[in-house]
Amino acid sequence: MSKPLAISMGEPAGIGPDLILSLYARRAELDLPPFCVFGHVEFLKARAQRLGLSLDIAAATPAEAAIVFPSALPVVPVEGLVADHPGKASPLAAHAVIQSIAGAVEAVLSGGCRGLVTAPISKASLYHAGFKHPGHTEFLAELCARGGVAKLPVMMLAHGKLRAVPVTIHVPIKDVPGLLTKELIVDTGRIVAHDFKQRFGIANPRIAIAGLNPHAGEGGAIGREDLEIVAPAVAELQFEGIEAIGPLPADTLFYPAHWAQYDAVLAMYHDQALIPIKTVAFEDAVNLTLGLPIVRTSPDHGTAFDLAGTGRGSDKSMLAAIRMADAMTAQAS
Ligand SMILES: NC(=O)c1ccc[n+]([C@@H]2O[C@H](COP(=O)([O-])OP(=O)(O)OC[C@H]3O[C@@H](n4cnc5c(N)ncnc54)[C@H](O)[C@@H]3O)[C@@H](O)[C@H]2O)c1
Numbered sequence: 001m002s003k004p005l006a007i008s009m010g011e012p013a014g015i016g017p018d019l020i021l022s023l024y025a026r027r028a029e030l031d032l033p034p035f036c037v038f039g040h041v042e043f044l045k046a047r048a049q050r051l052g053l054s055l056d057i058a059a060a061t062p063a064e065a066a067i068v069f070p071s072a073l074p075v076v077p078v079e080g081l082v083a084d085h086p087g088k089a090s091p092l093a094a095h096a097v098i099q100s101i102a103g104a105v106e107a108v109l110s111g112g113c114r115g116l117v118t119a120p121i122s123k124a125s126l127y128h129a130g131f132k133h134p135g136h137t138e139f140l141a142e143l144c145a146r147g148g149v150a151k152l153p154v155m156m157l158a159h160g161k162l163r164a165v166p167v168t169i170h171v172p173i174k175d176v177p178g179l180l181t182k183e184l185i186v187d188t189g190r191i192v193a194h195d196f197k198q199r200f201g202i203a204n205p206r207i208a209i210a211g212l213n214p215h216a217g218e219g220g221a222i223g224r225e226d227l228e229i230v231a232p233a234v235a236e237l238q239f240e241g242i243e244a245i246g247p248l249p250a251d252t253l254f255y256p257a258h259w260a261q262y263d264a265v266l267a268m269y270h271d272q273a274l275i276p277i278k279t280v281a282f283e284d285a286v287n288l289t290l291g292l293p294i295v296r297t298s299p300d301h302g303t304a305f306d307l308a309g310t311g312r313g314s315d316k317s318m319l320a321a322i323r324m325a326d327a328m329t330a331q332a333s
């Protein structure tokens, strides 16, 4: 019997539980691999009823999940309070949201599950409850840390061959130039090269590296970071044998004939990477974390509070996240 994927339930007031339930309802038609949700049985039953989905939902351990999956949605119970109030996020749910992620990660690290798919969290609600991490990406690095030392987590959004990696992630835009260092770009490029080889079978990925400033600084006339930080990082990666190209002007990097020459684009900040891919592939792109000892995928969208509990949200990106995690961990099933 194959090992299940672990799915964290995400923000209970958001769209994540809806997508998990609607995909589970179509498991046979979609030929889905077995998965278990780290969450609350009663909450998921209430949401399924609200959505008009007639499903069996049962508490299970990861070891039982693959057997239970054909007849009932397996739920690994987590601690904490969760109520079915779509669109109305409460910091009271934060403990359960965090326990869901932590439990799912532990199940993958211990070998009970083969990969992690996370449903969207409400970052503002978690911050309000004292959560210290900017998002999943950074929290996962801490959960996977060995010997107290967390590795650099790398965010990548992917749709087909279009893959974009922000070097700085969840930070204020005013802080980006100060946080951008040659070492950070080189470390990110190394992790991308390593994980492409290990997880995607691409031995020598071509990595385009965007400039920070308009026109990649125009020879230093429009900001010096491209000359003094990005270009030396590209040179260092090339010296190490990694096919890095740049700094390239970011505004023209994402027209199809351009990015299609590369396996990944390293962008200097969050929106430089995410706007192009969410613009062309919002319903289909997947968010992955590289640099971890586990496979983690997620849909590319957030909690969509305006759609939670309505059944009108698209489950395509969540489906793509499950399929990608399944494909990346097939050998472990
Ligand atoms: N992986 C994650 O955990 C993750 C990812 C992105 C955003 N977020 C969080 O989600 C919250 C809301 O963020 P936001 O409003 O910027 O982005 P959002 O993606 O939740 O919503 C943006 C717009 O896209 C629509 N949308 C989102 N998902 C959809 C779907 N599946 N089908 C149809 N339409 C959909 C929404 O209705 C809304 O109009 C924030 O707290 C943010 O931090 C979490």
Ligand SMILES: N[C@H](C(=O)O)[C@H](O)COP(=O)(O)O
Pocket (backbone or CB within 6 Å): 134, 135, 136, 137, 138, 270, 274, 287, 298, 299, 300, 301
């Ligand atoms: N930056 C991501 C996005 O907009 O899609 C999102 O915030 C998710 O980040 P985490 O996976 O770190 O929660």
